[in-house]
Amino acid sequence: MDPECTLTVRSSADFIAVTPYLLSFHPDDSIVVIGTVGSRVTFAARHDLLAPDHAGVTSIARLVAAQRLQEAAVLGYGRPEAVIRTLEVLGDELVRHGVPVRDQLRITDGRWWGLGCTSPTCCPPEGKPVPGPDSAVAASAIFQGQVALPNRAALIAQVAPAEGEERERMADLTVDVCTRFMAAGWSGPALEKAGRRLVRRAERRYAAGRALTPEEIAELGVALAHPAVTGHTLDNSRDEPWRIALWTDVTRRVDPFWVPGPACLLAYVAWRAGMGALARVAIDRALVQDPDHRLSRTFDRLLAAGISHDAVANLKPPRARSSRR
Structure with a gap:
């Protein structure tokens, strides 16, 4: 979510x-x-529901505690048994x-309940309907340009590789590019210089x-396989x-072999924009392609720690030789 977006949350229904x-x-x-300091939401993180052995609960709690929040609301989505167990343990x-x-809130099949609340007035046994897009908070978010995709799979699809003829054509083009770069002697400093020029061209194009x-x-x-090009x-x-x-x-669109560089750049600009979920799926895509990609692993640790971009004054990528050349 864009950090410039301002929303007022007053109730459990507003959190949902x-x-x-x-x-x-x-x-x-x-x-x-969801964590708050005063009236400001400063932290939001999603995790799978806990397994019956509660594995991972301590690491989640440590991550949340490290944010120095004044209060937290915990929301569980899914089957009642798994959600209630996770809400209680976490x-x-x-x-x-x-x-x-x-707040500890359970959301199941379009209705919600407050964990431990037994008052029939505020917590009827049948639950309350989940606020829709016409609620004041949702309408305010939409008015300020915020988007909520149907599910996480839709977010992952935003960074999924192109398929079919487009992917085959890109593979052929990439072979041609590599051959041309080698014939031109573009390696080391020459490739870095050419890469910076290519990035500037792309930036001017999209800015227009x-x-x-x-x-x-x-x-x-x-x-972008050259670490200095990505770093610059x-x-x-x-x-x-x-x-x-x-x-x-x-x-x-890039041939999957070369995806870690642009995926890291996508993660970085998404992270700066407050779009942590997009940053997460971008880094996941990079690490699936190359688990040893150093900058991807750096971002992975940063996102796992729940660190805001405001807390990092100057992020520098590793300058060592790339493992993918």
Whole structure:
């Protein structure tokens, strides 16, 4: 969610209404922790529901406690038994770690209940309907340009690789690009210089509302395998919205072998924009392709720690030789 978006949350129903816009998608079979300092939401994180052995609950609580929140709301989505067990176990663990828990809410089949609330007035046995897109909080989020996709799968699809003829054509183009780069002697400093030029071309194109050709995508993907090219691009990235479109497009269309570079750039600009869920799926895509990609692993640890971009003054990628050349 864009940190410039301002929403007022006053009730348990408001927490439920705002959650899809904090995550950028409607969660299911999930536990969500929303943290506040004063009236400001400063933290939102989603995790799968806990397994019966409660594995991972301590690490989740430590992550939340590290955010120095004044209060937290814990929302569980899915089957009643799994959600209630997760809410109880995680709620107790958060309190043990010094996190005051304001609300524990169960959301199942379009209705919600407050855990432990027995008042028939505020918590009827049949639950209450989940606030819809016409609620005040949701309407305010939509008015401010926020989007909530139907589910996490829809978010993953935004960074999924192109398939079919487009993928085959990109593979052929990438072979041609590699051959041409080698014939031109583009390696080391020469490749870095060429890569910076290709990045500038792409940035100018998307800033003007235009796209890259498939051949230009292939060239950029190969150039971004050079750590210095990716590092220079990170150093000079700002908060322009078109950067999300640029690096999403390159991540989807580039030949999968070369995806870690653009996926890291997408993760970085999404993280800066407060779109943590998009950053997460971008890094997951990079790590599936190359589990040893150093910058991807750095971002993975940063996102896993729940660190806000406000807390990082100057992110520098590893400058060592890339494992994918």
